[in-house]
Amino acid sequence: MSVAGRVAGVLEAFLPGDVRLTLTEICRRAGIPLTTGHRLVGELTAAGFLERLPDGPYRIGTRLWRIGAQAAGPRGLRELALPYMAELYAATRENVQLGVLLGDRVLCLERLRGPHSVPVVSRVAGELPLHSTGVGKVLLAYAPEALTERLLAAPLPAYTPGTITDPARLRAELAEIRRTGMAHTQEEMTIGACSAAAPVRGPGEEVVAALSVVAWRHSADLRRLDPAVLEAARGLSRDLADLD
Amino acid sequence: MSVAGRVAGVLEAFLPGDVRLTLTEICRRAGIPLTTGHRLVGELTAAGFLERLPDGPYRIGTRLWRIGAQAAGPRGLRELALPYMAELYAATRENVQLGVLLGDRVLCLERLRGPHSVPVVSRVAGELPLHSTGVGKVLLAYAPEALTERLLAAPLPAYTPGTITDPARLRAELAEIRRTGMAHTQEEMTIGACSAAAPVRGPGEEVVAALSVVAWRHSADLRRLDPAVLEAARGLSRDLADLD
Known part of the structure:
Protein backbone atom coordinates (compact mmCIF):
# COMPACT_ATOMS: atom_id res chain seq x y z
CA MET A 1 0.00 0.00 0.00
CA ALA A 69 -16.27 21.55 1.32
CA GLN A 70 -14.48 22.51 -1.94
CA ALA A 71 -15.63 19.25 -3.59
CA ALA A 72 -17.20 20.40 -6.82
CA GLY A 73 -20.00 17.82 -7.06
CA PRO A 74 -21.76 18.23 -3.70
CA ARG A 75 -20.93 21.93 -3.52
CA GLY A 76 -22.22 22.79 -6.98
CA LEU A 77 -25.47 20.87 -6.64
CA ARG A 78 -26.03 22.16 -3.11
CA GLU A 79 -25.49 25.78 -4.15
CA LEU A 80 -28.08 25.47 -6.89
CA ALA A 81 -30.50 23.43 -4.78
CA LEU A 82 -30.37 25.50 -1.59
CA PRO A 83 -32.75 28.31 -2.62
CA TYR A 84 -35.38 25.71 -3.61
CA MET A 85 -34.78 23.71 -0.43
CA ALA A 86 -35.05 26.83 1.73
CA GLU A 87 -38.38 27.72 0.13
CA LEU A 88 -39.62 24.13 0.58
CA TYR A 89 -38.70 24.38 4.24
CA ALA A 90 -40.48 27.72 4.63
CA ALA A 91 -43.61 26.24 3.01
CA THR A 92 -43.65 23.02 5.08
CA ARG A 93 -41.42 23.47 8.20
CA GLU A 94 -40.43 19.83 7.63
CA ASN A 95 -37.21 17.99 6.67
CA VAL A 96 -36.10 18.84 3.16
CA GLN A 97 -33.59 16.41 1.65
CA LEU A 98 -31.38 16.25 -1.42
CA GLY A 99 -29.94 12.86 -2.37
CA VAL A 100 -27.91 11.31 -5.18
CA LEU A 101 -27.23 7.70 -6.16
CA LEU A 102 -24.03 6.25 -4.67
CA GLY A 103 -23.59 2.58 -5.56
CA ASP A 104 -26.75 0.91 -4.31
CA ARG A 105 -27.46 3.54 -1.65
CA VAL A 106 -28.56 7.18 -1.47
CA LEU A 107 -25.90 9.73 -0.53
CA CYS A 108 -27.58 12.58 1.36
CA LEU A 109 -26.05 15.82 0.03
CA GLU A 110 -28.07 18.24 2.13
CA ARG A 111 -30.83 18.26 4.69
CA LEU A 112 -32.66 21.22 6.14
CA ARG A 113 -34.80 20.85 9.24
CA GLY A 114 -36.53 23.03 11.78
CA PRO A 115 -37.44 22.84 15.45
CA HIS A 116 -40.72 21.04 14.74
CA SER A 117 -39.64 18.74 11.88
CA VAL A 118 -40.18 15.00 12.37
CA PRO A 119 -37.00 13.22 13.59
CA VAL A 120 -35.41 11.21 10.76
CA VAL A 121 -32.41 8.92 10.34
CA SER A 122 -30.67 10.83 7.56
CA ARG A 123 -27.64 13.06 8.05
CA VAL A 124 -25.60 15.14 5.63
CA ALA A 125 -22.91 13.00 3.90
CA GLY A 126 -24.60 9.86 5.26
CA GLU A 127 -26.24 7.05 3.32
CA LEU A 128 -29.86 5.88 3.08
CA PRO A 129 -31.37 2.72 1.57
CA LEU A 130 -32.94 2.96 -1.88
CA HIS A 131 -36.10 0.90 -1.36
CA SER A 132 -37.45 2.47 1.84
CA THR A 133 -36.98 6.22 1.42
CA GLY A 134 -38.64 8.78 -0.84
CA VAL A 135 -35.40 10.01 -2.41
CA GLY A 136 -34.26 6.38 -2.70
CA LYS A 137 -37.37 5.17 -4.51
CA VAL A 138 -37.09 8.05 -6.98
CA LEU A 139 -33.43 7.26 -7.69
CA LEU A 140 -34.22 3.54 -7.97
CA ALA A 141 -37.11 4.15 -10.35
CA TYR A 142 -34.76 5.86 -12.80
CA ALA A 143 -31.64 3.79 -12.07
CA PRO A 144 -29.95 1.55 -14.68
CA GLU A 145 -31.93 -1.67 -15.04
CA ALA A 146 -28.97 -3.77 -13.86
CA LEU A 147 -28.98 -2.00 -10.49
CA THR A 148 -32.75 -2.36 -10.05
CA GLU A 149 -32.64 -6.07 -10.93
CA ARG A 150 -29.72 -6.73 -8.59
CA LEU A 151 -31.51 -4.95 -5.72
CA LEU A 152 -34.81 -6.73 -6.38
CA ALA A 153 -33.09 -10.13 -6.54
CA ALA A 154 -31.63 -9.80 -3.01
CA PRO A 155 -33.69 -9.78 0.20
CA LEU A 156 -35.08 -6.28 0.91
CA PRO A 157 -34.41 -5.37 4.57
CA ALA A 158 -37.44 -4.18 6.58
CA TYR A 159 -36.84 -1.08 8.70
CA THR A 160 -40.45 -0.78 9.86
CA PRO A 161 -43.58 -2.90 9.33
CA GLY A 162 -44.34 -0.50 6.44
CA THR A 163 -41.13 -1.14 4.45
CA ILE A 164 -41.86 -2.71 1.07
CA THR A 165 -40.01 -6.05 1.06
CA ASP A 166 -41.97 -7.78 -1.72
CA PRO A 167 -39.99 -7.37 -4.98
CA ALA A 168 -43.15 -7.54 -7.14
CA ARG A 169 -44.83 -4.79 -5.14
CA LEU A 170 -41.70 -2.63 -5.25
CA ARG A 171 -41.39 -3.18 -9.01
CA ALA A 172 -44.99 -2.05 -9.52
CA GLU A 173 -44.40 1.00 -7.37
CA LEU A 174 -41.25 1.97 -9.34
CA ALA A 175 -43.32 1.84 -12.54
CA GLU A 176 -45.93 4.07 -10.91
CA ILE A 177 -43.19 6.55 -9.85
CA ARG A 178 -41.96 6.73 -13.46
CA ARG A 179 -45.57 7.28 -14.60
CA THR A 180 -46.41 10.07 -12.10
CA GLY A 181 -42.93 11.56 -11.55
CA MET A 182 -43.46 11.41 -7.75
CA ALA A 183 -42.58 8.92 -5.01
CA HIS A 184 -44.20 8.60 -1.60
CA THR A 185 -43.37 6.70 1.58
CA GLN A 186 -45.63 5.98 4.54
CA GLU A 187 -43.61 4.96 7.61
CA GLU A 188 -41.32 2.81 5.45
CA MET A 189 -38.05 3.98 7.01
CA THR A 190 -39.09 5.70 10.24
CA ILE A 191 -42.26 5.21 12.28
CA GLY A 192 -44.27 8.44 12.30
CA ALA A 193 -42.71 9.84 9.12
CA CYS A 194 -43.98 10.00 5.56
CA SER A 195 -42.40 11.61 2.52
CA ALA A 196 -42.96 12.98 -0.96
CA ALA A 197 -40.04 13.00 -3.43
CA ALA A 198 -39.43 14.04 -7.02
CA PRO A 199 -36.60 13.56 -9.53
CA VAL A 200 -34.10 16.32 -10.38
CA ARG A 201 -32.97 16.08 -13.99
CA GLY A 202 -29.68 17.10 -15.59
CA PRO A 203 -29.17 18.85 -18.93
CA GLY A 204 -29.78 15.60 -20.86
CA GLU A 205 -33.04 14.86 -18.98
CA GLU A 206 -31.26 12.11 -17.02
CA VAL A 207 -32.18 11.91 -13.32
CA VAL A 208 -29.20 13.20 -11.33
CA ALA A 209 -30.71 13.66 -7.86
CA ALA A 210 -33.92 13.48 -5.85
CA LEU A 211 -35.54 16.12 -3.67
CA SER A 212 -37.95 15.26 -0.85
CA VAL A 213 -39.94 16.53 2.08
CA VAL A 214 -40.12 14.14 5.04
CA ALA A 215 -43.07 15.09 7.24
CA TRP A 216 -45.02 13.89 10.24
CA ARG A 217 -47.37 11.07 9.23
CA HIS A 218 -50.30 12.72 10.96
CA SER A 219 -49.77 16.02 9.12
CA ALA A 220 -52.94 15.57 7.06
CA ASP A 221 -52.88 14.44 3.46
CA LEU A 222 -49.43 13.62 2.14
CA ARG A 223 -50.46 14.54 -1.41
CA ARG A 224 -50.69 18.19 -0.36
CA LEU A 225 -46.85 18.26 -0.38
CA ASP A 226 -46.68 17.16 -4.02
CA PRO A 227 -47.08 20.50 -5.82
CA ALA A 228 -44.36 22.23 -3.77
CA VAL A 229 -41.90 19.31 -4.09
CA LEU A 230 -42.57 18.99 -7.82
CA GLU A 231 -42.17 22.72 -8.42
CA ALA A 232 -38.86 22.79 -6.53
CA ALA A 233 -37.48 19.75 -8.39
CA ARG A 234 -38.51 21.23 -11.74
CA GLY A 235 -37.00 24.62 -10.90
CA LEU A 236 -33.70 23.00 -9.94
CA SER A 237 -33.77 20.86 -13.11
CA ARG A 238 -34.23 24.03 -15.21
CA ASP A 239 -31.25 25.66 -13.45
CA LEU A 240 -29.11 22.59 -14.19
CA ALA A 241 -30.17 22.67 -17.85
CA ASP A 242 -29.25 26.38 -18.01
CA LEU A 243 -25.74 25.57 -16.76
CA ASP A 244 -25.12 23.38 -19.77
CA MET B 1 8.60 17.14 5.01
CA ALA B 69 -18.37 16.31 6.84
CA GLN B 70 -17.62 14.14 9.90
CA ALA B 71 -15.61 16.99 11.48
CA ALA B 72 -17.08 17.30 14.94
CA GLY B 73 -16.78 21.08 15.36
CA PRO B 74 -18.59 22.38 12.28
CA ARG B 75 -20.98 19.42 12.21
CA GLY B 76 -22.01 19.68 15.85
CA LEU B 77 -22.57 23.43 15.78
CA ARG B 78 -24.37 23.26 12.44
CA GLU B 79 -26.71 20.48 13.61
CA LEU B 80 -27.74 22.54 16.62
CA ALA B 81 -27.93 25.82 14.70
CA LEU B 82 -29.82 24.59 11.64
CA PRO B 83 -33.36 24.60 13.13
CA TYR B 84 -32.86 28.21 14.27
CA MET B 85 -31.33 29.19 10.94
CA ALA B 86 -34.18 27.54 9.00
CA GLU B 87 -36.75 29.46 11.05
CA LEU B 88 -34.80 32.71 10.56
CA TYR B 89 -34.86 32.05 6.82
CA ALA B 90 -38.60 31.33 6.85
CA ALA B 91 -39.20 34.60 8.74
CA THR B 92 -36.99 36.79 6.52
CA ARG B 93 -36.33 34.97 3.19
CA GLU B 94 -32.83 36.47 3.41
CA ASN B 95 -29.30 35.08 3.85
CA VAL B 96 -28.83 33.48 7.25
CA GLN B 97 -25.21 33.01 8.30
CA LEU B 98 -23.34 31.24 11.06
CA GLY B 99 -19.70 32.20 11.62
CA VAL B 100 -16.91 31.46 14.08
CA LEU B 101 -13.58 33.16 14.75
CA LEU B 102 -10.65 31.68 12.81
CA GLY B 103 -7.43 33.60 13.40
CA ASP B 104 -8.24 37.18 12.45
CA ARG B 105 -11.06 36.21 10.06
CA VAL B 106 -14.57 34.77 10.23
CA LEU B 107 -15.01 31.15 9.13
CA CYS B 108 -18.47 30.74 7.62
CA LEU B 109 -19.88 27.44 8.96
CA GLU B 110 -23.24 27.59 7.25
CA ARG B 111 -25.28 29.88 5.06
CA LEU B 112 -28.89 29.50 4.01
CA ARG B 113 -30.30 31.57 1.19
CA GLY B 114 -33.38 31.67 -0.99
CA PRO B 115 -34.23 32.70 -4.53
CA HIS B 116 -34.81 36.34 -3.54
CA SER B 117 -32.02 36.80 -0.98
CA VAL B 118 -29.53 39.59 -1.61
CA PRO B 119 -26.33 38.33 -3.32
CA VAL B 120 -23.44 38.21 -0.82
CA VAL B 121 -19.76 37.31 -0.91
CA SER B 122 -19.80 34.59 1.75
CA ARG B 123 -19.70 30.87 1.05
CA VAL B 124 -19.73 27.85 3.31
CA ALA B 125 -16.21 27.03 4.58
CA GLY B 126 -15.01 30.38 3.25
CA GLU B 127 -13.62 33.32 5.20
CA LEU B 128 -14.92 36.84 5.79
CA PRO B 129 -13.25 39.93 7.29
CA LEU B 130 -13.99 40.79 10.90
CA HIS B 131 -14.42 44.57 10.66
CA SER B 132 -16.87 44.81 7.75
CA THR B 133 -19.44 42.04 8.33
CA GLY B 134 -22.17 41.58 10.91
CA VAL B 135 -20.91 38.20 12.16
CA GLY B 136 -17.36 39.60 12.09
CA LYS B 137 -18.14 42.69 14.18
CA VAL B 138 -19.89 40.51 16.77
CA LEU B 139 -16.91 38.14 16.99
CA LEU B 140 -14.48 41.08 17.13
CA ALA B 141 -16.49 42.79 19.88
CA TYR B 142 -16.04 39.76 22.13
CA ALA B 143 -12.57 38.70 20.90
CA PRO B 144 -9.48 38.67 23.14
CA GLU B 145 -8.18 42.23 23.54
CA ALA B 146 -4.85 41.32 21.89
CA LEU B 147 -6.65 40.40 18.65
CA THR B 148 -8.76 43.56 18.65
CA GLU B 149 -5.73 45.77 19.31
CA ARG B 150 -3.69 44.05 16.58
CA LEU B 151 -6.52 44.47 14.08
CA LEU B 152 -7.13 48.12 15.01
CA ALA B 153 -3.40 48.93 14.76
CA ALA B 154 -3.19 47.78 11.11
CA PRO B 155 -4.88 49.54 8.17
CA LEU B 156 -8.53 48.44 7.85
CA PRO B 157 -9.26 47.57 4.19
CA ALA B 158 -12.31 49.26 2.63
CA TYR B 159 -14.60 46.94 0.65
CA THR B 160 -17.21 49.62 -0.04
CA PRO B 161 -17.47 53.36 0.72
CA GLY B 162 -19.44 52.26 3.83
CA THR B 163 -16.70 50.07 5.38
CA ILE B 164 -15.53 51.45 8.71
CA THR B 165 -11.80 52.14 8.29
CA ASP B 166 -11.36 54.59 11.18
CA PRO B 167 -10.04 52.61 14.20
CA ALA B 168 -11.61 55.03 16.70
CA ARG B 169 -15.02 54.71 15.10
CA LEU B 170 -14.73 50.92 14.96
CA ARG B 171 -13.64 50.83 18.61
CA ALA B 172 -16.69 52.87 19.63
CA GLU B 173 -18.94 50.59 17.61
CA LEU B 174 -17.50 47.46 19.24
CA ALA B 175 -18.29 48.95 22.66
CA GLU B 176 -21.84 49.65 21.48
CA ILE B 177 -22.17 46.02 20.27
CA ARG B 178 -21.10 44.76 23.69
CA ARG B 179 -23.65 47.12 25.29
CA THR B 180 -26.61 46.15 23.08
CA GLY B 181 -25.68 42.56 22.20
CA MET B 182 -26.36 43.27 18.50
CA ALA B 183 -24.22 44.31 15.53
CA HIS B 184 -25.39 45.95 12.32
CA THR B 185 -23.80 46.69 8.97
CA GLN B 186 -25.00 49.08 6.27
CA GLU B 187 -23.35 48.30 2.93
CA GLU B 188 -19.99 47.79 4.66
CA MET B 189 -19.05 44.58 2.78
CA THR B 190 -21.43 44.49 -0.18
CA ILE B 191 -23.28 47.36 -1.85
CA GLY B 192 -27.01 46.88 -1.43
CA ALA B 193 -26.75 44.62 1.62
CA CYS B 194 -27.21 45.29 5.30
CA SER B 195 -27.10 42.88 8.22
CA ALA B 196 -28.08 42.27 11.81
CA ALA B 197 -25.99 39.87 13.90
CA ALA B 198 -25.96 38.54 17.45
CA PRO B 199 -23.52 36.51 19.57
CA VAL B 200 -23.98 32.79 20.28
CA ARG B 201 -22.66 31.85 23.70
CA GLY B 202 -21.20 28.59 24.95
CA PRO B 203 -21.83 26.90 28.29
CA GLY B 204 -19.47 29.29 30.08
CA GLU B 205 -21.16 32.39 28.59
CA GLU B 206 -18.15 32.88 26.28
CA VAL B 207 -19.03 33.92 22.69
CA VAL B 208 -18.40 30.91 20.43
CA ALA B 209 -20.14 31.98 17.21
CA ALA B 210 -22.23 34.69 15.58
CA LEU B 211 -25.54 34.40 13.78
CA SER B 212 -26.73 36.96 11.23
CA VAL B 213 -29.32 37.86 8.64
CA VAL B 214 -27.94 39.67 5.59
CA ALA B 215 -30.79 41.47 3.84
CA TRP B 216 -31.43 43.90 1.02
CA ARG B 217 -30.60 47.45 2.12
CA HIS B 218 -33.94 48.74 0.88
CA SER B 219 -35.93 46.14 2.84
CA ALA B 220 -37.31 48.77 5.23
CA ASP B 221 -35.96 49.24 8.72
CA LEU B 222 -33.00 47.01 9.54
CA ARG B 223 -33.91 47.05 13.23
CA ARG B 224 -36.99 44.98 12.45
CA LEU B 225 -34.67 41.97 12.02
CA ASP B 226 -33.26 42.33 15.54
CA PRO B 227 -35.87 40.42 17.57
CA ALA B 228 -35.75 37.34 15.33
CA VAL B 229 -31.92 37.27 15.16
CA LEU B 230 -31.64 37.79 18.93
CA GLU B 231 -34.20 35.09 19.69
CA ALA B 232 -32.42 32.58 17.41
CA ALA B 233 -28.99 33.34 18.92
CA ARG B 234 -30.36 33.01 22.45
CA GLY B 235 -32.14 29.75 21.63
CA LEU B 236 -28.96 28.29 20.18
CA SER B 237 -26.95 29.50 23.21
CA ARG B 238 -29.44 27.74 25.51
CA ASP B 239 -29.05 24.50 23.51
CA LEU B 240 -25.26 24.76 23.81
CA ALA B 241 -25.54 25.31 27.57
CA ASP B 242 -27.81 22.25 27.84
CA LEU B 243 -25.15 20.12 26.11
CA ASP B 244 -22.70 20.86 28.87
Missing part, protein backbone atom coordinates in the same frame (compact mmCIF):
# COMPACT_ATOMS: atom_id res chain seq x y z
CA SER A 2 1.35 3.48 -0.87
CA VAL A 3 1.78 6.05 1.88
CA ALA A 4 -0.96 8.20 0.35
CA GLY A 5 -3.13 5.05 0.40
CA ARG A 6 -2.38 4.61 4.10
CA VAL A 7 -3.23 8.26 4.79
CA ALA A 8 -6.49 7.73 2.91
CA GLY A 9 -7.14 4.61 5.00
CA VAL A 10 -6.67 6.51 8.27
CA LEU A 11 -9.07 9.26 7.20
CA GLU A 12 -11.61 6.78 5.81
CA ALA A 13 -11.78 5.06 9.19
CA PHE A 14 -14.03 8.00 10.14
CA LEU A 15 -16.35 7.62 7.14
CA PRO A 16 -19.05 5.48 8.80
CA GLY A 17 -19.97 8.57 10.82
CA ASP A 18 -17.97 8.05 13.98
CA VAL A 19 -17.23 11.32 15.65
CA ARG A 20 -14.30 9.97 17.68
CA LEU A 21 -12.00 6.99 17.33
CA THR A 22 -9.05 5.77 19.38
CA LEU A 23 -5.69 5.11 17.71
CA THR A 24 -6.32 1.36 18.01
CA GLU A 25 -9.72 1.63 16.29
CA ILE A 26 -8.26 3.77 13.50
CA CYS A 27 -5.45 1.26 12.86
CA ARG A 28 -7.79 -1.75 12.90
CA ARG A 29 -10.16 -0.13 10.39
CA ALA A 30 -7.31 1.10 8.18
CA GLY A 31 -5.60 -2.30 8.36
CA ILE A 32 -2.22 -0.83 9.34
CA PRO A 33 0.17 -1.66 12.18
CA LEU A 34 -0.05 0.42 15.35
CA THR A 35 3.44 1.89 14.88
CA THR A 36 2.67 3.10 11.34
CA GLY A 37 -0.70 4.38 12.52
CA HIS A 38 0.83 6.24 15.43
CA ARG A 39 3.20 8.10 13.11
CA LEU A 40 0.57 8.89 10.43
CA VAL A 41 -2.05 10.00 12.95
CA GLY A 42 0.55 12.26 14.57
CA GLU A 43 1.42 13.83 11.21
CA LEU A 44 -2.23 14.28 10.26
CA THR A 45 -2.91 15.86 13.64
CA ALA A 46 0.00 18.25 13.13
CA ALA A 47 -1.52 19.20 9.75
CA GLY A 48 -4.91 19.92 11.39
CA PHE A 49 -6.63 17.09 9.47
CA LEU A 50 -7.27 15.25 12.74
CA GLU A 51 -7.81 16.71 16.19
CA ARG A 52 -6.87 14.96 19.40
CA LEU A 53 -9.31 15.17 22.28
CA PRO A 54 -7.99 15.75 25.81
CA ASP A 55 -9.00 12.22 26.84
CA GLY A 56 -7.14 10.53 23.98
CA PRO A 57 -9.34 9.75 20.95
CA TYR A 58 -9.18 11.52 17.62
CA ARG A 59 -11.76 13.16 15.40
CA ILE A 60 -11.77 14.79 11.96
CA GLY A 61 -10.46 18.37 12.14
CA THR A 62 -12.08 21.54 10.89
CA ARG A 63 -9.27 21.94 8.34
CA LEU A 64 -10.31 18.77 6.53
CA TRP A 65 -13.94 19.93 6.61
CA ARG A 66 -12.86 23.12 4.89
CA ILE A 67 -10.97 21.27 2.16
CA GLY A 68 -13.75 18.73 1.66
CA SER B 2 6.82 13.88 5.91
CA VAL B 3 4.73 12.08 3.29
CA ALA B 4 1.56 12.80 5.26
CA GLY B 5 2.65 16.44 5.28
CA ARG B 6 3.06 16.35 1.49
CA VAL B 7 -0.40 14.76 1.12
CA ALA B 8 -1.79 17.53 3.34
CA GLY B 9 -0.01 20.11 1.16
CA VAL B 10 -1.57 18.73 -2.02
CA LEU B 11 -5.08 18.81 -0.54
CA GLU B 12 -4.56 22.25 1.01
CA ALA B 13 -3.74 23.66 -2.42
CA PHE B 14 -7.51 23.63 -2.94
CA LEU B 15 -8.31 25.50 0.29
CA PRO B 16 -8.51 29.03 -1.16
CA GLY B 17 -11.71 27.91 -2.89
CA ASP B 18 -10.45 26.86 -6.28
CA VAL B 19 -12.73 24.32 -7.83
CA ARG B 20 -10.09 23.00 -10.24
CA LEU B 21 -6.31 23.09 -10.37
CA THR B 22 -3.79 21.68 -12.81
CA LEU B 23 -1.01 19.38 -11.59
CA THR B 24 1.48 22.24 -12.02
CA GLU B 25 -0.62 24.61 -9.90
CA ILE B 26 -1.05 21.98 -7.18
CA CYS B 27 2.71 21.33 -7.03
CA ARG B 28 3.58 25.04 -6.96
CA ARG B 29 1.17 25.72 -4.11
CA ALA B 30 2.22 22.62 -2.17
CA GLY B 31 5.90 23.43 -2.74
CA ILE B 32 6.74 19.96 -4.02
CA PRO B 33 8.55 18.77 -7.19
CA LEU B 34 6.42 17.83 -10.18
CA THR B 35 7.50 14.16 -10.05
CA THR B 36 6.50 13.79 -6.38
CA GLY B 37 3.26 15.68 -7.07
CA HIS B 38 2.44 13.49 -10.04
CA ARG B 39 2.73 10.34 -7.91
CA LEU B 40 0.81 11.73 -4.91
CA VAL B 41 -1.97 13.21 -7.04
CA GLY B 42 -2.30 9.86 -8.81
CA GLU B 43 -2.59 8.01 -5.50
CA LEU B 44 -5.08 10.51 -4.09
CA THR B 45 -7.14 10.25 -7.29
CA ALA B 46 -7.12 6.45 -6.98
CA ALA B 47 -8.40 6.84 -3.40
CA GLY B 48 -11.25 9.12 -4.59
CA PHE B 49 -9.89 12.11 -2.63
CA LEU B 50 -9.25 13.95 -5.89
CA GLU B 51 -11.14 13.67 -9.19
CA ARG B 52 -9.57 14.21 -12.58
CA LEU B 53 -11.59 16.13 -15.12
CA PRO B 54 -11.65 14.95 -18.75
CA ASP B 55 -9.66 18.01 -19.85
CA GLY B 56 -6.85 17.46 -17.35
CA PRO B 57 -7.25 19.48 -14.13
CA TYR B 58 -8.12 18.05 -10.72
CA ARG B 59 -10.74 18.89 -8.13
CA ILE B 60 -11.61 17.71 -4.63
CA GLY B 61 -13.56 14.45 -4.76
CA THR B 62 -16.89 13.62 -3.16
CA ARG B 63 -15.15 11.05 -0.94
CA LEU B 64 -13.12 13.75 0.80
CA TRP B 65 -16.28 15.84 1.21
CA ARG B 66 -17.89 12.89 2.98
CA ILE B 67 -14.95 12.44 5.35
CA GLY B 68 -14.64 16.17 6.04
